[in-house]
Amino acid sequence: MTASAPFAHDDIHLIRAYSPDIIQQTWANNRVEWGPSLDEETYYARERMLASQEFTRDNKLQVWVLVPKTFDSVKPQLDLILSAVETFARPGIVASKDQGLKDVLSISVASVFTPAHYRGRGYASLMMKLLWKEIGNMKDVQFSFLYSDVGPNFYGRLGWTPKRSEEIVIPTAYTIPIHDSDSAAAGDDRSGVRKSMTVEKVTDSNVSELIVADAKQVRTLLKAQIETASSSKVFAVVTPEPTCVLWYHARARFAAQHVLKLEQYQVTEWGAKQSKSFVLWYHDLLKEQLFIIRWYLDPSDGDETARSLIEAAQMEARKWKLSKVVIWNPDQPLADLLQLEIKYRDGAIPSLGLINSTVEKDNVEWVHNEKYSW
Template sequence: MIAADHSYLDNAVLPSGDSPELVLVPASLEERIAALKLNSPAWKGPLDLDAYITRENHLAQQSLTKDGLITWLLVVQGQPEGERTILSSCETYKKKAVLVQNGKVEYVPALSIGSVFCRPEFRGKGYAKRMIQELVMKMDMEPKATNKVPFSLLYSDIGKKFYAQFGWKPYPSAHFSLPPVPKDAYDRAIVRSDLPTARTLVADDVRRFMCSADVVQKELEILRAASQRSPSAKVGVIPDFDHFKWHWAREEYYAELLFKDKAPPLIKGAGDDQSRVYCAWNRNFGETPEESTLYILRWVYDEPTSSEETEKTAQAMATIIRRAQLEAYEWNMAKVQFWNPTSVMERAVAILDPTAQIVHREQDSVACLRWHGAEQDKEVEWFWNEKYAWC
């Protein structure tokens, strides 16, 4: 049985968003289910209600989220737990992050905000704004209590202005979007091109080639060197294996429900060993095939130091992208996307399609970052701003 919102206050007597009667509280287990029931029309996609709640419970138990996920509710103060009217809701996730300044590497906690929702019948009263204001106050108190200087991030689907008023600065939010490629076209392209042949990666390959201690250390050295060249803080969510497993748990749940006669999605990415270029991906199943997307979650490669190395890396990336397009076709995805391409990635796409253009997102999945507390005005560069950090 699915829990419901137990309160039946008349909408006319509910307080406005600036009322002192409102308070932000962590949801009880029952209230979390009630919040999921309320937001399901917005986010359940092709799933029915029970399957959507099961999906959310499944994701909440993943190693990335099981110890740091909180559902927050904006409610009327004084209502008893279990009978509170849910006016607005959101979730926060604790994540491992890194801060680098003046060559010094510091591991810090970061907070990811998601599932921001206001009930349609209560919109226009300022509840979402009040909820975010209350959340900001809680976050800004935490660094003082723990002697940390964490940051938070979110991905806005309502443009850049709403969250900016609370300190979440919009960051580059661009991507390439490429069509799927059927097997015969893929084979013809491989035969007539001089591109290398991509190897496919299973989960253990991604762990080995993209999440090893050596790879992490190399990435940190890039941040350290960048911090020695400029005074701004460099931050990033650590791209550990738990992030990939969370995305894969999501796709595997959908695949089991929607593709009962198809083998599980074991291929998790592709790479080129000679050039040491690798990527991990996941399949995001939308409500319709047109909304379904194969996202390249993250790229790992050695930064080229010459024009020859740049071309070699771009060629390896091109064949990996082509393999992703084939994977998208085989899973009935409408497109392949990867976020915030570098210049070498742009060259890779140009090899495949010289007419392809970078898309700059202004409304959906706009990456935003906020530095907390007294450090609010700190100049911050966001490294590894790729899809893996979204949740």
Template sequence: MTEATNPTTTTKTAALKPVRGPAPYALSDLILLPTTVPEIIQKTWTNNMEEWAKGVPEDKYHARERHLAATAFSSEGRLITWVLVPKPGADVTEPYRAAVGEGGVKGSFVEDDGSKENLERILGALETYERPGLVARTEDGDEGVKDVTCMSIASVYVPSKYRHHGYGHLMMKLLWEEMESQKIAFTFLYSDLGPDFYGDFGWTPRTCTQILIPTTMTLPTPPMARTRGSVKPVTLESMATDTQLQELITQDALLVRQDLETRLAAAKTSNDKKTRTIVAVTPEIRAIQWLFARSYFNASVIFSHNHSALLIQTDLKFGIRVPGSKTQFVLWHHDFTDDNLFILRWRLDPSSTPEEDTDAIALAFAQAAKDEAKKWGLSKVVFWNGDEALASLLGLKVETRKDSIPSLGLLNTVYPGHQSEELEWVLNQKYSWC
């Protein structure tokens, strides 16, 4: 999720600013449009390939995007592709026309036109995904935790030839206005442009840490097992079916709601009389299946030379759990592109087992994740905003992330006058990324 920038050429004495030609279109002549035209959507994929393809051929890159667009997570209008384009009747600026002559873009955008000339008028694009969410506010009386609609933002991109004219800023401003009109409760994205860019429009950066477990690391034994032998051996089972996954996600969503209710009750009884707002992206099976579909396509098509077809068919699974449990599990995502096994959800149930057994389960989960990463040739396990107690148990440090910085905003039409510093994001983890 980035509007990539070109590195600035430097000399020994001074940094040289990039050369910027005239803007093709005035900002006042641009609009943000949703589109369902296949040729237009495919052109946005071709445009952002310059940053995200990482050597993947165009036909395979497009095939993966079509594969993901066909999932339940992307269907029934939940996924919308937006394009920043010149409005009807607009044309290029006179300085631009004088600078490029007949060789550049010109004219206004036609919504249903898939011609090459029209596609060149796409000055920027992004995707939005409609998601279920939960919101709890101390000023809402006895209403408790509410089910709401939230929106995640992905694939924010301005082609390099159209940068440095304010198009990215305008696109995000127009999107925010669109979400206000739809009365979306909250919105979030993951910034590769640092913590400040999206703050100009309403998204504020949130805590962004991670625990990294290299596959070369030898994990410790459970602390209590070093002094006594009564810690039960931990057995785990793989989760491979949608039925198993649905059971876990249903219970997980219920527990997330209960967590918000507990936090809300504590906030209401505290001495701090400020309005507190607590939000969470509701765990849902469609999002996990979308991430799995991404892993499966990458393994079987883009990186098929690295893995046998039999291994992909039989061993690419959602995660692991304590046998039969709905409250002790790990869901993961094989990120073959960036060489990571990401932890999507990690749930332990300390209330059901003694502390020493919980430690043993946590270490068994970490070992299973490390083994899974190694089996697929991935160099590390990555856990966004993982528990500091887990890091301590593993003898690892909690690191600050520099990329994919989670950024969150409430919408003013639903929550007028809110303050971003009074907003808490619960379960700010990888399962909500798209």
């Protein structure tokens, strides 16, 4: 039997990978996709670091492999890993008018990868069908989500329905237009130059407190939404959690120190806040962009607060010589303020499905469908 021999679907199954050798082999396979610029040891080191964070520890991260039923997990033939996928257990909320708010678990799916010599045989489709069944048997799990880089249809027919996939790209050097009313609200000096509002930095010292407060206000907003929604509408949200944002921070620090060799620099600012409004960002240093992973503008705050938070993100991007600031699924008022177009994004398409549910997929709304869920 050779590594490239075809296997009938009845002769293969999906199993949980526990062996470090098997897990590392999945990394070796997918490095061509998610770490082509990294040498092998650096890539392995990054994956081990990410797997050891609080966000992923204690069984929250699981690796699954599609293998022949004859596969020996104790003495594995590693070239018989036909396809692999990772899942992350994350807190979530499902809300509806009839049932109110319910705290649940959600399963995030990532790193779906089939080696090139095994493609074209339906292995990835089979793996995802089997994974959907596995997720359906998990206790307290109410929904699952992923981000598709292969268009909306592949995962859409397997249970993960594509949702809104839009973004605004803000060039770092872009000057946000100022309206007369904005200048009057902010106050001009005698030269007519607009005075920017002072924003507070979000750092390691206060980021967890901010996210805990954010999770509470998410619940408040959900309660308001279900009051005016139809009885058939179901809302799903991935609950903001500090461990997820700290996982992002760890990823950025690793890139700065071990990939770009910027040991003399430290990524210390993770966002900005003004009153109850805030923005959290992630330094995607390898792609030279600053991602806004979570955005909240309190109803009591106006355009000047929004402008100041975006300008803080631009300033942070310039500090790291990043070319742009990216925000996913922004609302129209922000686009109007920036005078930039909201564009469809055909990569990393958010896709979500309720587990063991008869609710029509079009009646399921993903609330706060932002980068922090990725």
